[in-house]
Amino acid sequence: xxxxxxxxxxxxxxxxxxxxxxxxxxQIAPRLGDRHQNLELHEQQIAAAREQxxxxxxxxxxxxxxxxxxxMVPEVALDRASPEINRLIAAAGPISLVAxxxxxxxxxxxxxxAFYVEAGSILHVHRKVYLPTYGLFEEQRxxxxxxxxxxxxxxxxxxxxxxxxxxxWHVSSATIMQAEEIDVLLCIINSPARGVSGPRIATAETxxxxxxxxxxxxxxxxxxxxxxxxxxxxxxxxxxxxxGPDGRIIAQAPQFDEALTLVDCDLAELRRERLITPLxxxxxLLMTIEELRRxxxxxxxx
Amino acid sequence: MNPDxxxxxxxxxxxxxxxxxxxFVRNExxxxxxxxxxxxxxxxxxxxxxxxxxxxxxxxxxxxxxxxPYKTSSExxxxxxxxVVADLGMQTLDVPITPQVDAYVxxxxxxxxxxxxxxCARERMTxxxxxxxxxxxxxxxxxxxxxxxxxxxxxxxxxxxxxxxxGDLYKTQLRQLADYLGVPAAILxxxxxxxxxxxxxxxxxxxxxxDQVDRLLVLLVDRRWQPAQAVRAGFDAxxxxxxxxxxxxxxxxxxxxxxxxxxxxxxxxxxxxxxxWGT
Numbered sequence: 001x002x003x004x005x006x007x008x009x010x011x012x013x014x015x016x017x018x019x020x021x022x023x024x025x026x027q028i029a030p031r032l033g034d035r036h037q038n039l040e041l042h043e044q045q046i047a048a049a050r051e052q053x054x055x056x057x058x059x060x061x062x063x064x065x066x067x068x069x070x071x072m073v074p075e076v077a078l079d080r081a082s083p084e085i086n087r088l089i090a091a092a093g094p095i096s097l098v099a100x101x102x103x104x105x106x107x108x109x110x111x112x113x114a115f116y117v118e119a120g121s122i123l124h125v126h127r128k129v130y131l132p133t134y135g136l137f138e139e140q141r142x143x144x145x146x147x148x149x150x151x152x153x154x155x156x157x158x159x160x161x162x163x164x165x166x167x168x169w170h171v172s173s174a175t176i177m178q179a180e181e182i183d184v185l186l187c188i189i190n191s192p193a194r195g196v197s198g199p200r201i202a203t204a205e206t207x208x209x210x211x212x213x214x215x216x217x218x219x220x221x222x223x224x225x226x227x228x229x230x231x232x233x234x235x236x237x238x239x240x241x242x243x244g245p246d247g248r249i250i251a252q253a254p255q256f257d258e259a260l261t262l263v264d265c266d267l268a269e270l271r272r273e274r275l276i277t278p279l280x281x282x283x284x285l286l287m288t289i290e291e292l293r294r295x296x297x298x299x300x301x302x
Numbered sequence: 303m304n305p306d307x308x309x310x311x312x313x314x315x316x317x318x319x320x321x322x323x324x325x326f327v328r329n330e331x332x333x334x335x336x337x338x339x340x341x342x343x344x345x346x347x348x349x350x351x352x353x354x355x356x357x358x359x360x361x362x363x364x365x366x367x368x369x370x371p372y373k374t375s376s377e378x379x380x381x382x383x384x385x386v387v388a389d390l391g392m393q394t395l396d397v398p399i400t401p402q403v404d405a406y407v408x409x410x411x412x413x414x415x416x417x418x419x420x421x422c423a424r425e426r427m428t429x430x431x432x433x434x435x436x437x438x439x440x441x442x443x444x445x446x447x448x449x450x451x452x453x454x455x456x457x458x459x460x461x462x463x464x465x466x467x468x469g470d471l472y473k474t475q476l477r478q479l480a481d482y483l484g485v486p487a488a489i490l491x492x493x494x495x496x497x498x499x500x501x502x503x504x505x506x507x508x509x510x511x512x513d514q515v516d517r518l519l520v521l522l523v524d525r526r527w528q529p530a531q532a533v534r535a536g537f538d539a540x541x542x543x544x545x546x547x548x549x550x551x552x553x554x555x556x557x558x559x560x561x562x563x564x565x566x567x568x569x570x571x572x573x574x575x576x577x578x579w580g581t
Binding site: 032069072196197198199201229230231232233235256 | 321326
């Protein structure tokens with residue numbers, strides 16, 4: 001595992017101000033369907049992140065199981081109180097943690113979920129809302145959709161929102177997260193490479209475009225964590241990144257290789273950016289709600 | 303390189319593609335518990351590209367290139383294979399298939415040229431799979447996207463493999479990759495041939511060039527054009543019709559045999575696990 005030399009230990013841990021968030025982007029290659037081995041991989045990464053004084057370690061979508069599970073979905077599912085997740089909570093200790101898992105909910109429904117741990121307990125679980133079922137994707141065959149994009153208040157990093165992969169391709173997630181007044185958007189993904197005609201992988205370029213656009217429109221810090229490795233010929237390309245509220249890329253993990261990339265994010269940038277471009281302040285949320293009500297009547301009630 | 307391949311949507315970034323495919327080969331071989339690779343080397347562009355990719359991925363000492371000439375195989379085939387081997391330094395094994403094929407042919411009077419060509423392809427497959435066991439290497443496939451779509455290959459013959467790094471690249475794209483990887487110019491420039499019989503060329507047998515058909519396939523398959531759209535854009539209607547029928551007629555070669563369904567869980571229908579299950 002490498003750590004980004006530009007960002008690791010850029011500021012010694014003891015001199016960090018409370019407004020600086022040191023994030024560890026855990027760009028791993030989970031083993032398909034092998035929860036046990038993936039759990040150990042998570043523990044190693046969490047330990048390395050703690051050694052480097054990270055405040056938050058973020059793993060990719062379905063980091064505990066791998067992606068192309070198909071009929072393995074019920075076989076690798078966990079509930080939120082499972083011993084495996086408790087092991088990770090214990091491993092995180094004082095730092096915060098985001099990881100992806102197959103969640104078995106009430107009524108034996110399965111969700112593509114992510115949990116956020118703070119101070120030794122789960123603060124929030126996001127269930128992926130938009131389940132792609134086209135092209136190479138078949139998530140609706142296996143998963144139930146989540147029903148909300150809900151932000152949550154953290155002790156140190158302000159209001160945080162989580163989206164999972166395809167959620168990030170829908171402006172509804174961005175609109176709701178803006179209305180939720182988030183400071184940090186965590187986007188965990190499993191994006192396979194497609195499009196090899198240009199200088200970069202086309203899907204990697206699209207993710208960068210989305211991250212830069214959403215960070216600027218929301219005036220928020222956007223953290224995207226992708227995985228690497230192969231499953232059934234799919235090449236997950238990595239390129240995890242942190243994007244500042246001005247749309248500037250602060251750090252980027254390597255393409256194709258596993259890496260634990262540390263990045264120091266200055267939360268004071270949020271204030272500066274919102275002074276310069278106060279888009280959130282000027283947003284007419286009530287008008288949006290009324291317009292959506294009108295559209296609801298036209299499209300669903302007439 | 304044809305300058306307007308870019309407009310046709312057939313240009314690739316060969317450096318990026320080589321990187322992905324090299325990692326793919328290494329990952330797929332390692333995850334199945336193997337450390338080595340076996341493939342059939344014909345001296346054509348497809349198997350030469352595979353040679354360069356597999357050597358990059360595994361190192362020459364872990365790669366076995368098997369040449370399997372039949373008595374009608376050309377001198378050019380032997381010479382071009384030797385050039386690739388000399389350049390890459392991998393292990394090689396020459397297994398002429400004439401004795402076993404001719405023993406069969408002697409018992410089958412009136413065997414057609416096509417049956418003989420398929421027999422040779424399947425004979426080579428049995429050699430490769432036996433060498434896979436002997437060398438403890440995974441069989442790497444050498445069929446490209448154009449061939450897979452047109453069904454221009456022998457089922458359970460040259461289409462058989464454990465992993466295929468080049469199956470999502472059209473022939474015109476493989477040429478770009480071959481050029482980048484340093485495949486010898488003699489191989490890049492010669493007319494593609496399965497060397498199925500003396501003087502056989504793919505394009506002579508198919509009746510159209512790879513350049514022509516790739517331009518059509520990329521529209522029909524990748525961009526999901528309707529055949530009529532392609533005709534309106536200037537492609538010959540008969541050509542379009544023929545290609546569409548070839549793609550449809552050969553679907554069976556790209557799938558497992560059809561299994562009669564009797565239960566709730568039938569292979570490849572609702573018993574759905576990834577190929578990489580458990581690896």
